[in-house]
Amino acid sequence: MANILFIGLGNMGYPMAGHLAEAGHQVTVFNRTVGRSELWISEFSGQKLTEFSQLPTQLDAVFLCVGRDEDVQNILIDEQKLLSKLPQHCLIVDHTTTSASLSQSIGRHCASLGLRFADAPVSGGQQGAVNGQLTIMCGASATVFEQVKQLTAPYTRAIEHMGEIGSGQKAKMVNQICVAGLIQGLAEGVHFAQQSGLDVPQVMKLLSQGAAGSWQMSNRYQTMLDGSYDHGFAVNWMHKDLEICLSEASQMGISLPVTEQVDRYYQELQAMGAGEFDTSALLYRLQKSMTGSAE
Incomplete structure (x- = not known):
């Protein structure tokens, strides 16, 4: 079981994080609207995070399911600088639908910090997220893909390795x-x-x-x-x-x-x-x- 930080509890992220918790992973959730995190922990087993300066002491993977390119950029690199706070070899899985160029840029940044990254947008909508029947298109190295495949199994119906970082997008x-x-x-x-x-x-x-x-x-x-x-x-x-x-x-x-x-x-x-x-x-x-x- 992994220690996971899940960022973004919208219509998709909320049930996806729930599936991870129900599968036995130790899940900490973060959402800009704190009330959404509080609602999640009242329904599932896990913890909430309100500041990225208070990361769990042990962290194996970070999942993002947010809105736009700028949201991912601000969380990981610009405003919150989350990447610089993560332990080496931590896995970052971005489920957000973004531009391929952003994924490639983040991939390079992760590599420079000794982190692993995968762009892994999903298809299947809210219904697929709730039912654990999402399709994932993954861009990553072959080794990282196998790790993503294993971790996302609780909410995945189909997942394919599309190629290098950016290919998933x-x-x-x-x-x-x-x-x-x-x-x-x-x-x-x-x-x-x-x-x-x-x-x-x-x-x-x-x-x-x-x-x-x-x-x-x-x-x-x-x-x-x-x-x-x-x-x-x-x-x-x-x-x-x-x-x-x-x-x-x-x-x-x-x-x-x-x-x-x-x-x-x-x-x-x-x-x-x-x-x-x-x-x-x-x-x-x-x-x-x-x-x-x-x-």
Whole structure:
């Protein structure tokens, strides 16, 4: 069993840290909103940390599941300087979705301090985190990957070694590119079915068994029909991720026209005040756009 510091108790990090504690690891949690840490330790076995100057005396690994590049940078290097406070050979596992260049920079910084690092973004959403069924794309050395694989087993359904540091983030970009197009296609299909006067649930149940079937179709068409958009990953975060994808593509000199278009749709949703809706709110945008045209 390992002594683990888990940073970031959002919709994903909270249950992930819980799975680690339930597996028998000694888990200390940190969250900017201290009340979230207090809630966690009332539910799981572990300790809370309020200042990085008060690290546990024994620490084998640090897990991060925070929001943005600047959050990771500030915690590890700039403001909090956490890396400089860790014991040599400590493992840092970053589950945050960030740019590949940040992961590579942190990897170099860790190497200079005798620390081990892996970029390990996850896919599966809040539901996958709660159920311990996440997919992890890992960028690290082969040795570090084996350690990450073992430690993350309590909340992992699938994990793959994608290559050197930064490769995990690039694989996560592929995931977000594919998902964005899928959700937009599903939203347009549902909208078309509604306007055609079809029995939408009947259509979706049938199509989900054929070539058009997807996780999004099976799990989201009914919530979309219900106008329920509080199922995990928010529009605000998807826009952040797609900006990373588009920036990386620009550096590579390639075009992602569908991703660019869907990202504009998500920005429209943000302007409509729907930034906290989940990503399937693309149907909401279509419906509102049609209402506006009618008016």
